[in-house]
Amino acid sequence: MPTSCEPAEVSGTPLPGVAGTGQPRRRSRRLTDKSAGALFLVSSLLSAVVLLGILLFLLHYGVRTFSEVPVTRFLFGTTWNPDAYGEPAFGLIPLLVGSFLTTLIALVIAVPLGIASAILISERLKGWVRITTKTLVELFAGFPSVVLGFFGLVVLAPFIAHLFHVPSGLNLLNAGVLLGFMSLPTIISVSDDALRVVPHSYREAAYALGATPWTTAFQIVLPAARSGILAAVMLGFGRAVGETMVVLMVAGNAAIIPHSLFDPIRTITSTIAIELGESAFGSAHYYSLFALGCVLFIIALGTNLVAESLIKRERRSFTL
Amino acid sequence: MTGHAPTPGRQLRRTRFASNYGFWLLGIPLALFIAFILLMFFYLFRNGLSVMSWRFLTQPPLNGMTEGGIWPCIVGTVLVTFVSLVFSVPIGVFSAIYLSEYASNNFLTRAIRSSIRSLAGIPSIVYGLFGVALFVSALKLGLSILASGLTLGLMNLPWIITTAEEAISAIPGSFREGALALGTTKWEAIRHNVLPYAFPGILTGILLAVARTMGETAPILFTGVTYYTRQLPTSLSSKFMALPYHLFTLATQHDQMMKVRPIAFGTAIVLLVLVLIFDALAFVFRLRSAGSNKWQV
Amino acid sequence: MKKLITIAAIAALALGTTLVARELMVKGSDTLLNLVQNLAEAFSAAQPDVTVSVTGGGSGVGINAIMSNETDIADASRSIKSKEISTARANGVNPTEYVIAIDGVCIIANASNPVEKLTIEQLGQIYQGKIANWNAVGGPNKKVSLYGRQPSSGTFVYVRDEAVKAEYAASMRQMNGNAQIVEGVKADEGGIGYVGVGYAREAGIKVLSLSKDGTNYYSPLDKASVDAGTYPLARPLFQYTNGKAKGDAKTFIEFELSAAGQKIVADQGFYPVTEGFQAKNEAKLQ
Numbered sequence: 091m092p093t094s095c096e097p098a099e100v101s102g103t104p105l106p107g108v109a110g111t112g113q114p115r116r117r118s119r120r121l122t123d124k125s126a127g128a129l130f131l132v133s134s135l136l137s138a139v140v141l142l143g144i145l146l147f148l149l150h151y152g153v154r155t156f157s158e159v160p161v162t163r164f165l166f167g168t169t170w171n172p173d174a175y176g177e178p179a180f181g182l183i184p185l186l187v188g189s190f191l192t193t194l195i196a197l198v199i200a201v202p203l204g205i206a207s208a209i210l211i212s213e214r215l216k217g218w219v220r221i222t223t224k225t226l227v228e229l230f231a232g233f234p235s236v237v238l239g240f241f242g243l244v245v246l247a248p249f250i251a252h253l254f255h256v257p258s259g260l261n262l263l264n265a266g267v268l269l270g271f272m273s274l275p276t277i278i279s280v281s282d283d284a285l286r287v288v289p290h291s292y293r294e295a296a297y298a299l300g301a302t303p304w305t306t307a308f309q310i311v312l313p314a315a316r317s318g319i320l321a322a323v324m325l326g327f328g329r330a331v332g333e334t335m336v337v338l339m340v341a342g343n344a345a346i347i348p349h350s351l352f353d354p355i356r357t358i359t360s361t362i363a364i365e366l367g368e369s370a371f372g373s374a375h376y377y378s379l380f381a382l383g384c385v386l387f388i389i390a391l392g393t394n395l396v397a398e399s400l401i402k403r404e405r406r407s408f409t410l
Numbered sequence: 411m412t413g414h415a416p417t418p419g420r421q422l423r424r425t426r427f428a429s430n431y432g433f434w435l436l437g438i439p440l441a442l443f444i445a446f447i448l449l450m451f452f453y454l455f456r457n458g459l460s461v462m463s464w465r466f467l468t469q470p471p472l473n474g475m476t477e478g479g480i481w482p483c484i485v486g487t488v489l490v491t492f493v494s495l496v497f498s499v500p501i502g503v504f505s506a507i508y509l510s511e512y513a514s515n516n517f518l519t520r521a522i523r524s525s526i527r528s529l530a531g532i533p534s535i536v537y538g539l540f541g542v543a544l545f546v547s548a549l550k551l552g553l554s555i556l557a558s559g560l561t562l563g564l565m566n567l568p569w570i571i572t573t574a575e576e577a578i579s580a581i582p583g584s585f586r587e588g589a590l591a592l593g594t595t596k597w598e599a600i601r602h603n604v605l606p607y608a609f610p611g612i613l614t615g616i617l618l619a620v621a622r623t624m625g626e627t628a629p630i631l632f633t634g635v636t637y638y639t640r641q642l643p644t645s646l647s648s649k650f651m652a653l654p655y656h657l658f659t660l661a662t663q664h665d666q667m668m669k670v671r672p673i674a675f676g677t678a679i680v681l682l683v684l685v686l687i688f689d690a691l692a693f694v695f696r697l698r699s700a701g702s703n704k705w706q707v
Numbered sequence: 708m709k710k711l712i713t714i715a716a717i718a719a720l721a722l723g724t725t726l727v728a729r730e731l732m733v734k735g736s737d738t739l740l741n742l743v744q745n746l747a748e749a750f751s752a753a754q755p756d757v758t759v760s761v762t763g764g765g766s767g768v769g770i771n772a773i774m775s776n777e778t779d780i781a782d783a784s785r786s787i788k789s790k791e792i793s794t795a796r797a798n799g800v801n802p803t804e805y806v807i808a809i810d811g812v813c814i815i816a817n818a819s820n821p822v823e824k825l826t827i828e829q830l831g832q833i834y835q836g837k838i839a840n841w842n843a844v845g846g847p848n849k850k851v852s853l854y855g856r857q858p859s860s861g862t863f864v865y866v867r868d869e870a871v872k873a874e875y876a877a878s879m880r881q882m883n884g885n886a887q888i889v890e891g892v893k894a895d896e897g898g899i900g901y902v903g904v905g906y907a908r909e910a911g912i913k914v915l916s917l918s919k920d921g922t923n924y925y926s927p928l929d930k931a932s933v934d935a936g937t938y939p940l941a942r943p944l945f946q947y948t949n950g951k952a953k954g955d956a957k958t959f960i961e962f963e964l965s966a967a968g969q970k971i972v973a974d975q976g977f978y979p980v981t982e983g984f985q986a987k988n989e990a991k992l993q
């Protein structure tokens with residue numbers, strides 16, 4: 091990248107018609123240049139600091155929980171009931187299980203579908219068909235989650251209740267299915283990127299040996315892209331675990347460890363959404379929500395960093 | 411070798427058929443998914459069309475919100491998104507300029523890039539939590555369109571930075587070198603020879619960020635949105651109504667749930683249409699910036 | 708160009724800061740939400756220079772907001788607890804209570820359910836999860852499906868303290884509002900739920916009569932038994948302000964308690980304030 095140059099110096103008399111080559115003008119241009127550079131540096135430092143700031147804020151408030159609630163009870167407690175009739179309980183486990191199970195169902199749906207679709211899009215579709223399909227998929231990526239939750243409430247819930255003969259369609263299954271739809275576009279587009287990064291020479295070598303596109307895709311390209319595909323799954327996981335509105339509307343919101351797909355559950359995200367407004371500022375309940383936020387933050391950050399390193403690993407594996 | 415081994419020609423045709431057939435199989439789940447999306451759009455539009463009218467878009471809710479329109483929600487959503495952009499676009503674009511033009515490839519830069527990319531994966535409710543703690547409580551902004559806008563701004567900052575950085579980096583170095591060779595300062599080179607060409611790409615990122623921000627509910631939930639307010643927000647400290655929250659409350663809290671169901675559908679349609687408009691605009695600008703590979707020599 | 712638009716917009720918003728309309732914030736109970744929203748609409752018609760903004764979330768949200776002095780009026784369907792009062796006082800807030808309507812919490816079941824009445828004890832057992840099938844209370848052989856609210860709800864706390872007197876069953880679905888409970892019970896033949904009386908007059912659900920002792924059963928749809936308190940789950944609906952209501956908050960509460968306001972209360976399905984409460988209100992509105 092070219093580094094900055096000093097503003098040009100013109101020796102001798104300035105040429106007629108060429109303005110602004112005297113000393114003061116050069117100084118002001120240099121000043122503008124330096125201040126612009128400083129502005130950009132400050133902006134990017136600010137942006138970088140946001141992540142750290144959020145983490146520190148969450149930690150700062152989150153650890154105050156533990157002055158009233160023992161850490162072990164938080165991390166390993168099996169009841170979450172801060173507004174209990176009796177003793178309040180701040181156990182993370184039911185919420186963690188709720189988040190984990192909904193995400194698991196989401197991935198069970200979205201991973202096979204997503205990878206299959208990505209293979210089709212990257213290996214087989216060409217031209218405008220490919221662009222249209224990719225656009226449609228990416229369009230859905232920006233779909234407002236509250237509309238999906240609304241759809242889950244008015245269409246999917248009665249459907250599930252009717253199909254499986256269960257009393258209510260507001261349960262783990264409903265939330266899992268909808269989260270699957272939400273993470274599908276992420277998995278498709280990141281997998282597609284991962285497959286596209288595989289050098290064409292791999293495919294050409296396979297064709298030269300007589301392999302069909304199908305065999306090439308599954309036995310050559312997919313394994314070569316496996317780190318990137320895994321990254322896609324992780325990003326899909328991150329998307330699903332962080333979703334709030336869908337879960338709030340359709341999961342039934344009972345903080346229990348479910349025994350069946352048709353039990354209501356709560357996730358970490360919906361718990362924060364439900365309880366943040368009513369927890370008194372400065373109470374253990376208030377701080378415990380920040381502790382939940384920390385857990386969520388760490389999970390999301392962890393999956394993102396792992397995904398990033400996997401993508402880098404895939405790209406590196408192709409550069410000899 | 412005895413037996414009925416297929417001739418090479420037939421075997422080849424079979425494997426090729428299997429290959430094509432296989433890909434068609436792969437296409438089924440994708441087709442079903444796309445069909446589901448389209449069906450969902452169709453279902454929402456069909457149920458909400460009955461309330462759609464110019465009056466619906468321009469009137470406030472009336473008669474216990476069972477009649478009238480959703481004008482304050484549209485205004486609220488647009489305004490809070492705008493406030494978020496006022497914060498995130500300058501900082502985002504400037505950060506992107508720094509990262510692509512000034513930053514050297516050292517550990518600090520890689521850490522900055524990594525942390526910005528990680529920000530994009532943080533759940534929206536965490537931003538809401540942070541927004542309540544920082545903007546509403548600590549900075550004493552209270553429940554306001556400003557607090558919500560800042561929270562949303564933090565959320566869309568990473569999206570704007572990543573797309574802007576991509577757009578700026580896509581401009582070949584020769585553009586800058588040509589300017590510098592003529593004696594410009596670095597900033598002048600960027601301003602005149604890079605940014606104007608990166609503009610469509612940057613704009614694409616901003617438009618995509620707008621589309622996604624308008625649909626977000628969690629960050630505004632505790633920072634300023636209300637169930638009902640008769641007036642439009644008059645200042646940065648006003649409360650506001652918003653389309654996604656309106657949909658949520660009409661679906662879960664309004665007492666005449668069935669009566670307002672068409673309005674809920676109508677709200678969903680308006681929100682979707684707004685999101686689609688900005689997605690479409692972003693697509694148009696992306697085509698314009700991708701199509702201008704005229705500078706790829 | 709972009710810069711110009713940005714600057715113009717910021718200037719417009721900043722200018723708007725100087726033209727602030729008077730804002731009155733009312734926050735809290737979901738039971739009161741639609742009632743207060745209707746009152747706010749009517750109030751705004753009479754007083755166009757005051758902007759009333761109404762938000763729900765549950766009584767807990769409202770009380771929390773008034774404790775931190777973040778709202779002008781808090782809606783609550785349960786009374787403020789003494790612990791909350793002391794926290795408020797520590798923040799320099801002196802909560803003052805007004806009663807703006809009377810409610811009889813309705814226990815609703817699916818319209819197809821033949822059960823007509825329950826004792827408070829049976830209700831408690833059902834919501835604790837100890838009675839799991841409708842046939843134990845004279846109904847069909849169907850599993851009981853519990854619908855309730857979230858812990859932020861005043862009704863959640865009220866029903867738990869008055870009827871359940873223990874923890875709710877963990878499997879109770881925690882809906883986001885009264886309306887969602889109604890929709891859930893409508894669709895679920897084994898469903899049971901608790902909602903404010905303003906939400907209970909709907910097709911598809913039936914309201915059960917309750918009894919304290921098993922001899923006399925009362926219905927919340929009967930105004931006389933709610934007013935007299937013979938209906939076991941009759942309760943006042945509150946609004947809290949910081950200190951005595953003043954300014955726009957005072958005007959709004961006075962409007963709510965006026966004939967026009969109380970008519971809206973009745974239209975919304977709740978019951979007007981009884982004389983005893985009205986006298987207390989007036990003392991605090993001096």
